[in-house]
Amino acid sequence: MLKEKYATEIEEIISRYPVRRSALIPLLYLAQRDEGFVSEAAMKEIAGLLRLTPPQVYETATFYTMINLKRVGKFHLQVCKSLMCALAGSDTVIEWVKTKLGIGPGETTSDGLFTLSAVECLAACGTAPMMQVNEDYYERLTEDTFDRILSDLKRDGTCPLKTGPFMWPEPVNAKS
């Protein structure tokens, strides 16, 4: 139960808004953090917390692509396929995933580690091609960096190639 585990956090989230329903997306995120996806039980509980009906929660949850209604892999690879990334070769990145992990968009590896999604614009057009893995961005992907990201993720759960605060192009002085 979310309420027992995160009572203080839930109260804090609800207190940000004068109307309880506004806390809906933040609470869906909380549920997703807890289980990896948003289950029907969680939606019912959130409905109770916000004094909504379960359909009101469901209709909102189903509208947004980032709310996972079914389980995804431990690492959710989201490759941007919009035009700007496509001009820089994002289709090739999707091919790399297919050949190296054996999964296409919407599929999860049999060990449950990786799920691939081909997504629309992630606001990184100047540093394409790119992908988001869970909460982190990886930009200016090459086959070498892509391989390293996969092996680091498998081994360490994270990879130092992830993007820090975004700045592109970098100031000349910062490079030296």
Place this chain on the structure above:
Amino acid sequence: MPKHELILLKNMMQPGYGGSLQDYERTGGYQALRKAVGKVPPTEVTMAVMKSGLRGRGGAGFPTGVKWGFLPKDYQGPRYLCCNADESEPGTFKDRQLMERDPHQLLEGIVLTCYAIGAESAYIYIRGELVLAAKILEQAIKDARAAGYIGANILGTGITANVWVHRGAGAYICGEETALLESLEGKRGLPRFKPPFPATNGLYNKPTVVNNVETLANIPHILGRGPEWFASIGSPPKSTGTRVFCVSGHVKSPGNYEMPMGITFRELIYEVAGGMRSDKPLKAFIPGGASAPFLTPDHLDVKLDFESVAAAGSMLGSGGVTVMEEGTPMVWAALRLMEFFYHESCGKCSPCREGSSWLVQTMRRIVAKRGQMEDLETLVDLCKNIEGRTVCAFGDASVAPIMGTLKYWRSEYVTLIQEAEAANLIRPEEIAVRH
């Protein structure tokens, strides 16, 4: 190209600048807030923004001060400021940098705007994917609150302005201001009919201002250095100030470049962004994000200001410039953008919901060399029946790639179809479906 002064990216271009509260204060940050809040009447702050000529940087280009002025003067209840940080327009990636590299610049703009419009609460509606930016902003809010710049009784003035970060969850439509409000209220992000406008019936049906990140980041500079200074930059009188242009696609140095409005596409593409990445010549460019119709090398000397780009038949929009080299298949490019709009249509209006689906299906057929000549008429007919027939501007935006490419590169559509006819690749079952 003449030298110019950076405004919004200036701090972050300094070596060692990390965007912390101390960093920001050291460069003169929060001085405009100290000068204005509780000392200059809110109406004068609004007047200054009006005089500066600042226009919204999110896409529509509406004069910011005028928007603030629409709020009812005598309304006693709560008012809200929503910072639109839902940057999702393909080709645009400037707000992300403004938030991650210099969050206090934005926060100072938010507090000043709250003061000007009499709002005690501001929500930064940030697109859900930008987790790092949301974390950086949350830390910055905490620091600014501890320093007395945010919260109750700002710097002992008795003025209150609270700021919260609210993460969206991956819906492009939530960048539309009324859909953003619906989403912030915990609902599906469907746009509302206008009127009534958010100025009178916004968040929770209260008077509300919705401003883009880049717009708000300009406010401290306008108040700190005066509206006349700001109004003298760029392409006065209607396109004042600088823009952070996001250059992507086939250029040598893609990235965010802050330039005074009024420079030409030729300067931006060939001088600022280093020119084409290979030896191939320029074929096409999108001047202002995915919603803006494509332009051709004939338009390279068009100035990057609101009026000039509009006169060339497109729009400056969000400032996202995408460059395509010779050899880029334009029907494919239009299809890629169309797939974006099809994916992101919220489904509220039938012309957009159904039409975008038909457009994608027809375009996919043509690209797969299974099209027929009559498909071209179908495309135009569909576009005409979407454009202007939807609640928000999404419908208009979604037909831009097809109408633009049909205007300048119709021959590419025809070639694909002729190849289809020559190869006789059309499947009988498709003909049956169509007739």
